[in-house]
Amino acid sequence: MANRPSSPYEQQLSDFRLTYSKAGSVTSIVLVLAGIGLDYFSYPDRLLEFTLLRLLVVALTLGVLRLLFTDFGREHVRSLTMLWLLLPQVMIAFMIYETDGAQSIYFVGLHLALYAVGIILPISFFEGIGFGVLTIVLYVLACALHPDASSNLPRLVTNTLFILFSAGASAVCTWFNEKARLRLFQLQHEVSEKNASLSEINATLAEVKGQLLQREKMAAIGTLSAGLLHELNNPVNYSLMAINMGLSCKGAQTDDMLKESLNDAREGMQRIQNIVTDLKTFAYQKPGQDSQRPFLLENAVRSAVRLAGYELKGIEVPIELPQDSHVLGDEPAIIGVLINLLSNAALALQAARREQPRIAVTVTPNGDRLRVSVCDNGSGIAPENLTRVFEPFFTTRDVGAGLGLGLSVSYGIVQRHGGTLAVESELGSWTEFTFDLPRPLNETR
Structure with a gap:
């Protein structure tokens, strides 16, 4: 069944796990190949056999890595991650069985894998427990099936307890890492919400700023219009009075051009009055x-x-x-x-x-x-x-x-x-x- 993300956190965790799974599988390949040097110095007589075994594990891990770059790999990243993690453990368990059983130095590799999984890889708490249990089972089977199992029983129990401690420590690290990732996602979500809220606030502030600019503009025009009204009202009235007096003279009544000119002048003065009055109505309003x-x-x-x-x-x-x-x-x-x-x-x-x-x-x-x-x-x-x-x-x-x-x-x-x-x-x-x-x-x- 596909491991489809059911929440934003699961979606983010799936992407996170996919990235780390790819990087981890490459690291696993490098370490498995580097172990050839350990084989050479510890068990030179088994060098060819163990080298072929390591190449087989590398090939299988490469196959899993290739799947991780497909849609299938994205949907099944959790299962594929556990698969490539268990491949080196199975290889190490087989080497333990083929060499000295409970006395084999290879059991150290099981510890390293447990710590690496708990500290680095983003697996869940229960996946970490499952990986630790499978590692212990593989080790116990490898040692129990070895011909010298009965004589190495104290060493088997001791090493098993050490692996159990490592598995426990790995599970605890996995639990804290999972909580930290969840908290990190919550913080990111809160920051995203606050950023959205800030965007709304900025938009509101921009609108308020626009209104304030308009109010300042209107207040400036109001001050100007009030001054204009004060300065222009009297001279305009005097001019209108003079024009009206001119229109009442006999000369204006008999001279059509003079009368028309005086009427045009009066109309111009009246327009000035209207403009000043309109400016006052538009912009001037007492607080x-x-x-x-x-x-x-x-x-x-x-x-x-x-x-x-x-x-x-x-x-x-x-x-x-x-x-x-x-x-x-x-x-x-x-x-x-x-x-x-x-x-x-x-x-x-x-x-x-x-x-x-x-x-x-x-x-x-x-x-x-x-x-x-x-x-x-x-x-x-x-x-x-x-x-x-x-x-x-x-x-x-x-x-x-x-x-x-x-x-x-x-x-x-x-x-x-x-x-x-x-x-x-x-x-x-x-x-x-x-x-x-x-x-x-x-x-x-």
């Missing part, structure tokens, strides 16, 4: 201020379009809104999400080089929430990247063109509002990002 407040999504959409106006030049941006666009949430954060989606869409349109670039922003009621869609007819997203677009630091842009944080931060913002930022795309045709926001309770009744 501790309630971030879940009712606001008009229509205003947020139009602010985002104005703030992304530079990137949207030459792009048609139709906006479809319901009659009531009140939602509940963090207006500056939602404006940030919309700016990010519009900017990404604009970049996709630049890459696609469409004759009629278009980004459609559509808001539709969806029960107690409003669904927001930002759809462009740009270059689309490759299927293999669709599942990764929300990963922190993932970007398909050139190095230095972006950190790959915008969509991951936007995903977290939408998730904080109880929704999910989703994406659908067809490569080369279009991309649509969607998310939804909760409506105030009194608006959904």
